[in-house]
Amino acid sequence: xxxxxxxxxxxxxxxxxxxxxxxxxxxxxxxxxxxxxxxxxxxxxxxxxxxxxxxxxxxxxxxxxxxxxxxxxxxxxxxxxxxxxxxxxxxxxxxxxxxxxxxxxxxxxxxxxxxxxxxxxxxxxxxxxxxxxxxxxxxxxxxxxxxxxxxxxxxxxxxxxxx
Amino acid sequence: xxxxxxxxxxxxxxxxxxxxxxxxxxxxxxxxxxxxxxxxxxxxxxxxxxxxxxxxxxxxxxxxxxxxxxxxxxxxxxxxxxxxxxxxxxxxxxxxxxxxxxxxxxxxxxxxxxxxxxxxxxxxxxx
Numbered sequence: 001x002x003x004x005x006x007x008x009x010x011x012x013x014x015x016x017x018x019x020x021x022x023x024x025x026x027x028x029x030x031x032x033x034x035x036x037x038x039x040x041x042x043x044x045x046x047x048x049x050x051x052x053x054x055x056x057x058x059x060x061x062x063x064x065x066x067x068x069x070x071x072x073x074x075x076x077x078x079x080x081x082x083x084x085x086x087x088x089x090x091x092x093x094x095x096x097x098x099x100x101x102x103x104x105x106x107x108x109x110x111x112x113x114x115x116x117x118x119x120x121x122x123x124x125x126x127x128x129x130x131x132x133x134x135x136x137x138x139x140x141x142x143x144x145x146x147x148x149x150x151x152x153x154x155x156x157x158x159x160x161x162x163x
Numbered sequence: 164x165x166x167x168x169x170x171x172x173x174x175x176x177x178x179x180x181x182x183x184x185x186x187x188x189x190x191x192x193x194x195x196x197x198x199x200x201x202x203x204x205x206x207x208x209x210x211x212x213x214x215x216x217x218x219x220x221x222x223x224x225x226x227x228x229x230x231x232x233x234x235x236x237x238x239x240x241x242x243x244x245x246x247x248x249x250x251x252x253x254x255x256x257x258x259x260x261x262x263x264x265x266x267x268x269x270x271x272x273x274x275x276x277x278x279x280x281x282x283x284x285x286x287x288x289x290x
Binding site (some may be wrong): 004005008009011013014015016020021022023024025026027028029030031034035040041042043044046047062067069073084090115118119138141142 | 207209224236237239240241244246249252253256257258259260261262263264265267268269271272273276277279281283285286
C-alpha cells in the first residue's frame with residue numbers, strides 16, 4: 001500500500017510541477033515578449049483597434065499634450081512644496097496655508113480640465129463607437145478613483161450618523 | 164521326526180485363545196470404548212469462549228477487507244506508471260499550462276500597457 005501511495009503522490013506532485021512550471025515559463029515569456037517594444041500608445045491601438053493613420057493622428061495629439069501635462073505637473077509640485085512650507089511647524093491651518101490649498105486645488109482642477117480636453121480630442125480622432133468607449137474608460141480610470149473615495153467617505157459618514 | 168509338534172493339533176487352541184467368539188469381542192470393544200470415553204476428562208469452556216472465537220474470526224476477516232483497498236491503489240499506481248499514459252498526461256498538462264500562461268501573460272502585458280499610457284497622460288497626483 002505504501003509503495004502505491006508513494007507512486008500516486010509522486011505522480012500528483014509531478015503533474016502539479018509540470019502544470020505550474022509550463023504556466024510560469026510561458027506567462028513570463030509572453031509578458032516579456034509583448035512588453036519589449038511597447039510605446040505609450042500601444043495599449044490604445046490594441047484596445048480600440050486603431051488603424052495606423054488614426055494612431056498617427058493620436059500620436060501627434062499625445063506629443064502635443066505631454067509638455068503641457070509636464071508643465072502643469074511641475075506647477076502642482078511647486079505649489080505642494082509651498083503648502084508644505086506654509087504648514088511647516090504650525091499646529092493649525094493658517095490663512096497662508098489655506099490660500100496655498102485653494103491654489104493647489106485650482107491648479108489640479110485646471111490640469112484635470114486640460115487632461116479631459118485631451119481625452120476628448122483623442123476620442124474624436126477615433127471611430128465614433130471606439131471614441132465613446134475610450135472617453136468613458138478614461139473618465140472611469142482617471143476620475144473614478146475620486147468618486148470611489150468620496151463614496152466610501154460619505155458611506156462611512158452616513159454610518160456614523162446612524163449611530 | 165516323531166518328537167515334533169503337530170501344528171494341526173495346536174490350531175483349534177490358538178483360534179480359541181485369540182478370538183473365541185466374534186460377538187463377544189465386538190461387545191467388549193464397545194464396552195472398552197465407552198469406558199475410555201467416560202474416563203476422558205472434557206474441561207469446561209472458559210467464560211465468553213464463543214464470543215472470543217467470533218472476535219478472532221472477525222479480526223481475521225478484517226485484513227481481507229483492506230486488501231480490496233490495496234488492490235485498488237495498486238491498480239491505479241500501475242495505471243499511472245504506464246509509459247504511454249504518463250507521457251500523454253505530461254504532454255496535456257504542459258500544453259494546458261502553456262496556454263493558461265500565454266493567456267495570463269497577454270492579460271498582464273495588456274494591463275502593463277494600460278498603466279503605462281495612464282501614467283503618461285494622467286499623473287498620479289490627478290487620480
